[in-house]
Amino acid sequence: MRTLTGSDKTMSATTNAMRPPAEPIPDLRDPEFYLDGIPHGIFTRLRRENPVFWNPEPDDPKHDGFWGLTKYDDVVAVSKNPKLFSSDSDWGGHRIFDEDQRRLGGDGDGASDIKSMISMDPPEHSKYRATVLPGLMSKRVLAMEDGIRRRARAILDEFEVALEEETTPDFVARVAVELPIQMLAELFQVPDERRQDLFRWSNAIVAEDDPDMRASDEYMAQCWAELTQYGLELYQERAAKPGDDLISMMVHARIDGEPMSLERYLAAFGLLIVAGNETTRNSISGGLLALSEHPEQRRLLLERPERIAGAATEIVRWVTPVIHMRRTATADTEIRGRTIRRGEKVVLWYCSANRDEDAFERPFEFDVLRKPKPMQLGFGIGQHFCLGARLAELQLRVVVEELLPRFPDLQPSTEVRRLRSNFIAGIKEMRVRRS
Numbered sequence: 001m002r003t004l005t006g007s008d009k010t011m012s013a014t015t016n017a018m019r020p021p022a023e024p025i026p027d028l029r030d031p032e033f034y035l036d037g038i039p040h041g042i043f044t045r046l047r048r049e050n051p052v053f054w055n056p057e058p059d060d061p062k063h064d065g066f067w068g069l070t071k072y073d074d075v076v077a078v079s080k081n082p083k084l085f086s087s088d089s090d091w092g093g094h095r096i097f098d099e100d101q102r103r104l105g106g107d108g109d110g111a112s113d114i115k116s117m118i119s120m121d122p123p124e125h126s127k128y129r130a131t132v133l134p135g136l137m138s139k140r141v142l143a144m145e146d147g148i149r150r151r152a153r154a155i156l157d158e159f160e161v162a163l164e165e166e167t168t169p170d171f172v173a174r175v176a177v178e179l180p181i182q183m184l185a186e187l188f189q190v191p192d193e194r195r196q197d198l199f200r201w202s203n204a205i206v207a208e209d210d211p212d213m214r215a216s217d218e219y220m221a222q223c224w225a226e227l228t229q230y231g232l233e234l235y236q237e238r239a240a241k242p243g244d245d246l247i248s249m250m251v252h253a254r255i256d257g258e259p260m261s262l263e264r265y266l267a268a269f270g271l272l273i274v275a276g277n278e279t280t281r282n283s284i285s286g287g288l289l290a291l292s293e294h295p296e297q298r299r300l301l302l303e304r305p306e307r308i309a310g311a312a313t314e315i316v317r318w319v320t321p322v323i324h325m326r327r328t329a330t331a332d333t334e335i336r337g338r339t340i341r342r343g344e345k346v347v348l349w350y351c352s353a354n355r356d357e358d359a360f361e362r363p364f365e366f367d368v369l370r371k372p373k374p375m376q377l378g379f380g381i382g383q384h385f386c387l388g389a390r391l392a393e394l395q396l397r398v399v400v401e402e403l404l405p406r407f408p409d410l411q412p413s414t415e416v417r418r419l420r421s422n423f424i425a426g427i428k429e430m431r432v433r434r435s
């Protein structure tokens with residue numbers, strides 16, 4: 001694990017209104033840090049001692065570091081000001097690294113029109129967001145509940161067989177992976193058999209630091225080529241025969257009167273594949289883990305299943321499946337006395353904001369009866385608020401409703417294996433047994 005000292009800007013900045021931290025800040029990009037879960041001890045110390053911290057990046061060709069925001073109010077304020085804090089890939093995009101450094105195709109050669117709504121600012125962003133919005137709106141999502149329940153029951157039927165045959169099956173592979181990926185296949189109206197491909201491509205795109213998911217740049221390029229080919233096949237198919245699925249919505253959308261370019265369509269297809277399954281998968285497995293570590297909360301939900309909807313929101317706060325997003329300052333500005341210069345990166349640490357003692361009462365308690373305000377930030381806030389939030393919460397609610405009464409005593413049988421990533425709080429494997 002790398003620890004950075006010396007050139008730490010927070011210690012030398014003339015505008016520094018805060019005490020320097022008692023101990024050096026570790027490099028929070030380091031994916032090794034997240035192998036045992038979110039390093040909450042470090043984030044708690046940062047919120048207290050250095051809430052707007054400077055994380056040097058001596059190895060980055062373009063930036064000498066980034067600002068990290070750890071407080072709830074700061075994450076909200078920045079997320080709600082896209083003019084001053086851009087998500088646009090022309091400024092670098094939504095990941096800590098600039099998107100032209102590790103672009104989707106994996107060749108890092110810079111210029112590309114592979115840009116999706118998550119890496120756009122208004123007014124362009126709103127036009128692209130509008131293309132798929134009808135497919136993910138609350139009313140439409142609620143109508144999917146029966147289908148989600150049928151799928152959840154079938155998945156749990158198979159899981160029950162595995163539990164008898166294998167004793168300690170992997171809950172992630174058997175349950176948490178299955179429901180979101182099947183729902184994604186339904187949203188795209190593609191055959192269920194293609195779901196393994198969607199799963200593989202999504203892992204390779206998002207988990208660049210985990211060799212189990214992205215074995216090499218060549219493998220990533222191969223996944224992107226496969227995704228492109230399949231995306232284009234679907235494009236042709238839906239151009240000729242439209243349905244009411246997300247692909248048809250994009251193919252037939254008009255942006256300022258023109259069809260979406262193929263590059264933009266493929267970028268949106270890739271975004272939906274990743275966004276629609278990684279996050280929900282990890283909230284399902286993280287949710288089971290949280291409930292088994294807090295048996296009194298699990299009992300409470302067994303007695304009062306009507307509280308499971310609220311519990312789904314608390315699970316997303318507790319797990320915070322997306323650890324951070326990034327913005328770039330478009331002009332000089334200040335946050336808590338720190339001067340942020342135009343072009344500097346600002347990272348929104350949702351995992352920290354969701355444990356902020358100034359925003360939440362007892363933030364380190366997993367409380368399925370927690371009040372909905374303040375709103376947890378696991379889905380972001382503002383312009384880019386998660387388009388799939390309603391669908392994700394619904395899947396989470398239904399799976400917990402179906403799981404708890406059937407398997408009230410399910411427990412991890414060994415330590416979970418986590419994703420090596422500073423971006424997605426993921427569980428790769430969780431073997432479980434009845435206690």
Ligand code: HEM
Binds near residue numbers: 385
């Ligand atoms: C528990 C599950 C989920 C979590 C924690 C989550 C988290 C997030 C977060 C934090 C953002 C904000 C990005 C930003 O501010 O820069 C986001 C955006 C987005 N999410 Fe989700 N997400 C989840 C599920 C889903 C699902 C199921 C879908 C689609 C089927 C989806 C589609 C999207 C899209 C398209 C965006 C980009 C919105 C925009 O840029 O306007 N997400 N998500």
